[in-house]
Amino acid sequence: MSAALLTETPLSGRVAVVSGASSGIGAATATRLAELGASVALLARRKEKLDALAETITGAGGTAVALPVDVTDREDVHAAARRVEAELGTADLVFNNAGVQLISPITDLRQDDWQRQIDLNVTGVMNVIGAFVPQLTAAAEAGKPADLITTSSIAATRILEKFSVYSGTKAYISHLTRLLRVELGQKNVRVATIEPGMVDTELPDHVTDPDASTLMTDLIDRIDVLQSADVAETVAFIAAVPRHVNLTEITILPTAQAI
Template identity: 75%
Template sequence: MSTVITSTPLAGRTAVVTGASSGIGQATAERLAALGAHVAVMARRRDRLDALVGRITAAGGTALAVPLDVTDRDAVRAAADYVAAELGPAGLVFANAGVQLISAIDELRIEDWQRQIDLNITGVMNTIGAFVPQLVRVADDGQTSDLITTSSIAATRVLEKFSVYSGTKAYLSQLTRLLRVELGRKMVRVSTIEPGMVDTELPDHVTDPDASKLMADLINDIDVLRPADVAETVAFIASVPRHVNLTEITVLPTQQAI
């Protein structure tokens, strides 16, 4: 298969990125805009979204800030209508918002459990529910349409104290496989990315001292992934020919052994 990738392979496409105020989401929004997509960026922190939009527009791109909490179903549905009205129907949705709160199960940090379930699962489902109609509409018009989620290697690896987080990511990996069966028939591609250790804000959210030290040591000891590395992977998934669906991609630091 011979593929020619132009400098703006995503030109004309409307992209939605959740969790866009930092890390992988922020880097991906900037990369998709650089490749020609009109990008709607979503997260709770308005100031960071505004700064992101400023950088994208200064570089010649098009971006729209949509402050919201993805756990609020009505807000996400309203945002979907707003994006369609301002930029056109979304043909690329990167459901990336998530949180990682690591602790031993017998510590009974139930609020942390619930927060991970609410954001990592319910937030993604709210995003899917709001934007799948647009993705299908775009595909029906003969255009490329992508739904991409952020899972983790924790979805398949047995990592101590990661039980709830890993469970939420296993849900996303399996959900992607199942949705591809349904949406693939409609020419909507469904993919998930399973990164290893990425230098983002997520380790800062870990309150368990031992788990926090483990992650800090890993960042210090090896050359871990940068958000831009994952962003490039998302861009590649979205840029391949319409009949090609890269369903699951694991991205690891070369030196990561756990």
């Protein structure tokens, strides 16, 4: 194999798992990881979108398996982890990305929205960790690179009106990964967090508060916001650096975003 080809496929031989893979950052990242040589397991609830993405990836010469799963269901996620190992091999790259953003004033008492964010952004993240950490540690023990990369947000640290519950879930993720790094780093599993600013994805479509929705739409219209592919390239870079290098926390902002 030529040096040029190795450069073009730095993730060759890797087995990647992407949650929230049916759209946005997840779909773009799964596509990019496959382009760089990884075999990719696609996890999300929307089977039709997963199947279409898997077909696109395989049609371009990559390897992808669509695994419809609700990450808030622990047993469902563990079943998906068993399928990944059986069909692709031991996962050594997990992009823990599924999440939802529902913005509203706390005084609106939209407790169903609060719970949905906690269920997906916290419980779903923990379920993926619980299902795949054994495979990551096994990969590291075998001498392979092993990566647990989780999507947080700049909302984890910035004070944004009406983002209370969403920001709380993302702060949990950002701090959790710092703590996980203490334990898993000793086992040669790299733990990283990405904290994007404004990305042009489906997330703003989920916002039910009219004022918050208008604010986010105006920001997208006013500045050159991030695209999903920008975040995907960052995830790929984190995974492709030498095994002894851990890029721990990366904030990704549109150049023109001031908050």
